[in-house]
Amino acid sequence: MHSVALVVYPNFQPLSLSIGSVFECANLLRGEPAYAFHLVSEHGGAVMSSQGFSVNTTPMRAEGYDTLIVSGYLDFRLPEASLPALVKAASVHSRRVVSLCMGVFVLAEAGLLDDKRITTHWLHAPTLRKRYPHLQLEEDRLYVVDGNLWTCAGMSASLDVALALVESDLGHDLARQVARKLVIVQRRGSEQSQLSALLELDPRSDRIQLALAYARENLRDDLSVEALAAVARLSPRQFSRVFREETGRTPAKAIEALRVEAARALMETSRHPVEVIARETGFGDRERLRQAFLRAFGQPPQALQKRLATP
Template identity: 35%
Template sequence: MGTVALAVTDGMLHFELSVAYEVFGSAPAAVAGPWYDVAVCGSDAVRVGRFRVEPDGGLDRLRRADTVIVPALADVDEEPPADLVDAVRAAHEAGARVASLCTGAFVLAAAGLLDGKRATTHWAHTEALADRYPRVEVDPDVLYVDNGSVLTSAGKAAAMDLCLHLVRLDHGSSMANVVARRLVVPPHRAGGQAQFVTTPVPARTGHPLSALLPWVMERLDEPLTVEDLARRAGMSPRNLGRQFRAVTGTTPLQWLLTQRIRHAQELLENSDDTVDAIAAATGMGTATTLRRHFNRTVGVPPDTYRRTFRAGTGAGTRPRTGIGTGIGTA
């Protein structure tokens, strides 16, 4: 956590810059300890979209930051500015965590930070990124990729997902959920979720599942089946499956499993319950079942996850990138 430097240059897009500033620059009321110290860094006053932005300091400040965020570039046909590329590379060499939002990945690639690594960017520019930087393993089908000290996101809404992911790593999922609720967005979408899949729990109301989903969320400890959900919704199982696909982008069982895993994560972070008790509270039945699904979904066992995210430390072994860590309402 600590200092977050937003690296800006002429021709960046205002949406991604604004997203990063809003997430890291405004401490939630629930924060008891320190939040992020945010600085906008650039060589001079820059044009971001139609706005003129006056940086807090020069690009040399990136080397003193704990986290460097590179927002999106409007024109990816041009090479990124050399001074920006050099500053981002120097910041990473100095130990900063570097994250790009959308086409900001072109800056990281130009700096050599993505060589031999998996990365993503907006789906419309993944081919260009792969062609220009063949040493980068470009994945066009994910929302974001976390390589530890180097992270990349897809476009627009995925930039928010990556920023919340960073908050989650630094402060835990409960605090990330607080930030997400303030912004009225889902608290966590798995990085490996396809860029074109709709959010599994929609924020809007009035859809055919608007009454069913909250009912299920209150009963995650129960051994619910598709037939139970269909009966509650007054639909046939086949029709329920069609509605789930249309509204959430996934199947009833997969959606239910995601909610159980997410609830298990929250209990691991915020309670002293045993794995057996959490398995019962999340409808998994046994600790063995919970461990199997949790490890396959999150990428680490429940006990390792608890040590990693307990009290929002963000330290230790981190969950596997791009695998579902739960999707919920804003």
Template identity: 40%
Template sequence: MRTISDMSSVAVAATDGMLHFELAMAYEVFGSEAVRQWYEIAVCGDRPVRAGRFGIEPDRGLDQLVRADTVIVPALADVERDPPADLVDAVRAAHEGGARVASLCTGAFVLAAAGLLDGKRATTHWTHADALAARYPQVEVDPDVLYVDNGTVLTSAGKAAAMDLCLHMVRSDHGSAIANTVARNLVVPPHRAGGQAQFVPTPVPAKDNHPLTELFPWVLERLDEPLTVEDMARQANLSSRHLGRHFRSATGTTPLQWLLTQRIRRAQELLETTNNSVDVIAAATGMGTAATLRRHFNRTVGVPPDAYRRTFQT
């Protein structure tokens, strides 16, 4: 049986009625020049399909999903009807054959119809979460997160969250440095945690004069310092209360949780790209001590720093 660490072939399922954004976005991530040496990507469908306003000529047949290591199921435009039976069967067969299967947005309806989400936590676009839960009561639908990783079965919310999930998979396969390179090439944020709120009024600062526009890079340049909420508020010329409100609006989380996430991501990069000791990395990321870094790293990433380094550093 294939393991996630061995995955290289990626199949993007294609059928009439899929949304072109998610389909094209998955192709852009896994077909990026930065990861081309590790992934072979193909669009799989039995005939030319319509994705939104665009016509797509698949590279291979739908039956080729079973040969892929990773299967991506893009969003369906119409979730009122049952997903195409041939697509459901192909996705089920791929997973039974050992593939990692990920849905983007309403592609979760396909995974649910295939029985892959039974007894599992899953998500989809928040406007369709109730419909998914009603039609498939055996699925634990969480409408408040960006994506859910169950190992070999993954689901995401829509649009930007689908990008987050694809980058998360690249990060899981090849580390933060590679995922960050893909993100930079696509000019998108390199990481948003899956548990971050799905619906926020302003996902990113909309204007150059947003109160947090200059704060974010200022913080990232000082991750080795013991920053506090008061430090960030002072730099942004805001009260601590107003800073918290702006952070919640712009990122869906609190200033301290956002700061901790950035420290962990910097630690990941240093573990992947340097031979520095955990003590040195703890100091460089503002964690103070190796014990503090290990505690937060293990809780956030799921493995200790040393194990993470052995996995990703060659």
């Protein structure tokens, strides 16, 4: 059985607790226990979260765990010196060490990140880089795996990391079932950017939001201005004007961004050839997909596939 320990400390961000549901569902769907989940802290007992409620914990054990996960803060602060020392001692006997969001600072203070590729929340990346200039920071990545070290971005990315851990342990099919059980719309891979295309567009009106939501769910269909205007119940001319006012982009550029994001996610989570990915995401053929990737990333989709295929 895999022992998984989530390390919390005073003022930890409680969204990190949600990863326990991933391992709980893995046990449920597998039909037998695969994970033993532990909520631990430096001294054990009640630990207060940043939202004012406390959780009961057991003392972190020096002999380590199969997977040791360090939760994060909401705002920047350095941990007490005793915590990184304890995490470092436990990491020696743990198969994997994971940081959630600003938990990376605990690992950095423990000296566990030297010569490792890492990531953290984009907002705190400049502080991390300034304090630890020797680290190999990849700040736009959702999560990064380097050997037995896993680091991830903001707190919602903890679910993506937990699903990736389950996939590594128990296979793709079970991880997919867990995601469906938790009603996670899209399993995001490590290469995915921390900022989604929909979040960057951020329209104000319900009608434009409705049109973008429709587009996101129907990327293979006709997503012309006329089609989207009909969804938004506006004339094509009105729709184009309002869309650009609210998002700063033309509808065509926005739809391309959504399709590129979906294509990149498919490359990370499947082994489909480029032709299939182009068809599934509405590009139609590999040349249109290639041109879109060159505009978005400065490299063709084959370059991403090659990087993903490299151990």
